[in-house]
Amino acid sequence: MRLSLVIKKESVDLEKQVNKLNNFLVLQKSIKIVFGLLILGSFSQMKAQERVPFDQGKKYILAKVDVVGKISFNENTVVTFAGLEKGQEITVPGEEISNAIKKLGKLGLFDEISFYVNRIENDSIYLDLNVEELPKLNEVKIVGVSKSKMEGLIKDNGLTKTKVVNENLITTTKNYIENKYKKDGFFNTKVTINTVIDTAEVNMVNMLVKIDKGSKIKIKEIDFEGNKELNDKTLRGAMKDTKQKKLLTLKSSKFIKEKYKDDLDKVIAAYKEKGYRDARILSDTVSYDKDAKALMVKVKVEEGNKYRFGNIKFLGNTVYSDEGLSAMLGIKKGDTYNGVLLEKRIADKTKPDGEDITNLYQNNGYLFSTINTVETRTANDSIDFEIRITEGPIAYFNKITVTGNDKTNDHVIYRELRTKPGEKYNKELLIRTIREIGQLGFFDPETIEPQFKNVDAAAGTVDINYPLTEKGASQIELQGGYGGGGFIGTLGLSFNNFSARNLFKKEAYKPLPMGDGQKVSLRLQASSFYRTYSASFSEPWFGRQKPVQLNTSISYTSQFYNDFRTQRVDKSRSFNILTLSAGIYKRLSVPDDYFGLSQTISYQHYDLHNYNTGLFTFGDGASRNLAYTIGLTRSNKGVNPIFPTYGAEFSLTGKFTLPYSLFNGVDYANLGNQKEYKYVYSGAQYEGSNGTMVNNGDYLESLPSTTNPTPNSVTNYQDAVADPAKVDQKKYNWLEYYKIKFKADWYTKVYGKLVLRSLVEYGFLGSYNKDRGDIPFERYFLGGDGMQNFSMDGRETIALRGYPNSALTPVNSLGEPIGATIYNKYSLELRYPITLKAAASIYALSFLEAGSSFDKFSNYNPFSLSRSAGVGLRVFMPAFGLLGIDFGYGFDGLPQGDGTLGSKANGWETHFIIGQQF
Helix, strand or coil: CCCCCCCCCCCCCHHHHHHCCCCCCCCCCCCCCCCCCCCCCCHHHHHHCCCCCCCCCEEEEEEEEEEECCCCCCHHHHHHHHCCCCCCEEEECCHHHHHHHHHHHHCCCEEEEEEEEEEEECCEEEEEEEEEECCEEEEEEEECCCHHHHHHHHHHCCCCCCCECCHHHHHHHHHHHHHHHHHCCCCCCEEEEEEEECCCCCCEEEEEEEEECCCCCEEEEEEEECCCCCCHHHHHHHCCCCCCCCCCCCCCCECCHHHHHHHHHHHHHHHHHCCCCCCEEEEEEEEEECCCCEEEEEEEEECCCCCEEEEEEEECCCCCCHHHHHHHHCCCCCCECCHHHHHHHHCCCCCCCCCCHHHHHHCCCCCCCEEEEEEEEEECCEEEEEEEEECCCCCEEEEEEEECCCCCCHHHHHCCCCCCCCCECCHHHHHHHHHHHHHHCCECHHHCCCEEEEEECCCCEEEEEEECCECCCEEEEEEEEEECCEEEEEEEEEEEEECHHHCCCHHHCCCCCECCCEEEEEEEEECCCEEEEEEEEEECCCCCCCCEEEEEEEEEEEEEEEECCCCEEEEEEEEEEEEEEEEEEEECCCCCCCEEEEEEEEEEEEEEECCCCCCCCCCCEEEEEEEEEEEEEEECCECCCCCCCECEEEEEEEEEECCHHHCCCCCCCCCCCCEEEEECCCCCCEECCCCCEECCCCEECCCCCCCCCCHHHCCCEEEEECCHHHHHHHHCCECCCEEEEEEEEEEEEEECCEEEEEEEEEEEEECCCCCCCCCCCCCEEECECCCCCCCCCCCEEECECCCCCCCCCCECCCCCECCECEEEEEEEEEEEEEEECCCCEEEEEEEEEEEEEECCHHHCCCCCCEEEEEEEEEEEECCCEEEEEEEEEECCCCECCCCCECCCCCEEEEEEEECCCC
């Protein structure tokens, strides 16, 4: 019987399979074409080798083609793709059969293709088409790499189940993997691929890929030939990603072909910056040194002549004068030719907001303008240029839309947009809008890319759409640190996109009313000797008309006496603080709208119960702190608030109380020298000078006003020194001080994604009245992780990694930190992003820091600094805020009781950062 192909439901449709093929490859294995004496009858009878006579070269009518063999495709579809049709005239053997074999071979689906003559009846011929289908892929296993890398390689090579396995797939997979690792510097990577028949599946194979990466091949030397004007060191420095092996090289010395080619272009750019316009690479070779097991790179250059700028003419400009454009260009006749500088002054591709001529036009509506630089004449060492400008019509913003904000209400976003319908197109405002949306914190700033739609040069209009990716705005805040002898923890809820106006709308609770950009925070901080409860509310557009931010907060703190020597807590001795504050922040328009002015009124009530410490000379009583804070800031850092890559933030703040000593009538110069009198007469009570009854043994500030005994005949009163506790209670009844603080924070892209953060800080706490002196509150505590960690007496904790918390603060004779009235801090931090995805932003950092603090201005020495260095990691997750760890080494000793620093370096400190940024 003839073997017939039964098409099952699960059979693969050949036409669909072919449509998925990216290219057609000629089958590399031998294709057997058998013509001549073949069998009569069924395919199973072929072994009998019975001959079917036919005339070679004779034309026949194709009666039928039967497909035999093990295949999963539809029989008719196979014949159709072979290009054979019933009833057509064919020559046997001939071109029709040959073409059919080629067509099927190009599909890359079959291992063997054979035609057999089944029988001939008169002029009709019956053919058997025997095809052996290539196996399909069942499972893939890759050894030699991690699981995550294995999944990536499988995806990149499309090694999916049922993929046809042919020589081309095996070869391309092998080449891809080897080339991938060679790009990463693994030049000796070896890949072997084996396929094994899967006995459990029909016509399926399993693939085993073995990867031996070997060791990374690095560059031993980079040598230049033909360079006279620029030395090897300068040219190597121009190659940013291709470095030779050195002890102190920050960049890896591995060889990556694509980056190497880019670096050769940078070598030419280095020459162009020095005037050598005609410099070129004559040849470059990369060879492997077996002895050194490293690469040797040799680059041969031709420097050419040095040129200068000649005449520079502007053509086509009507909006701006030649003089104005020349000033913007900043290049004069006779200057050394610098092709890189010229390109940047025309259009700086590295800075979207750069000060160049292209942006000059685009920031003033000329979206359709084009600017081309053409060399017009070269004479001797001088090059003349024409800068040809096509200004085009002024463009206007037409339709401005925002998409992707499912939770945040439209008005929260639209009020931040600088691009308004009907206004002239302005590239600077477009970039500013990206920054403002990113600074909201509700969207992934890395994905904000404006879409230009319906750009109509004839009408002079353009539509802009801002596609946004919303991220979690609410946070469970966790903050922790070790300070004051114990672990301090914070637990809170922060709703950063709250909607107060929907509080009473049941349908708005999902789970809370959200979408209006307001912020509500609830926080609990606690340790064995300290706890605080706080709540705050912030409305960024108070009144909804202007960007005026309203901030309010309330907190209550209880702190118990903690013996730092024994770590024992005495809850009978307490220090309670109630704090209320309200303030506004207004965005200014002058000098520019990056400036902002903040004003805050705050009130604190300090209540002490048997709480004598090194800070206070009175343990029972109260102090009050009513202060006005004003701050001027300028911030243009962006775009990502978690990982800014450019811009800076400057702030100058002042905190002031009323100068009570000017009008309260207290003589602070003699407050501690006043005499008190002790009444030693036994007997009846007498009315004292303060209107209270006095008894035997009482202290009075002055003599009683009674006449019995009379003041003129005092023999039973004794002089006594004034009680220091009473003196300080009067001195600090209402706190009197002023605080000035300056902070400057810069962000600069060093190279690629590497960002340098530079920071300087200064703080000063002063008094209006030198007789009253500095207050024991509101002081600066320097050192450690900078987290607010065990006291709410108005103190500011300043981070300086590499030292214990508050360890760089002046201490008293007992070694207790008493806080500083003046401090300075300097910091350099290199940051590199590992990922900036919305789900989690991660970056690594290294830092150098230095700082110092002093108890009074007369002791201030700006050059007496405690220094440190280290590395760290930051992870920001929307639900939990910022998490981090730092390893810092302190190069200097800790402050001693005599005001000096210890001689022994502090050494390594580990800092865990939860919920706070540096």
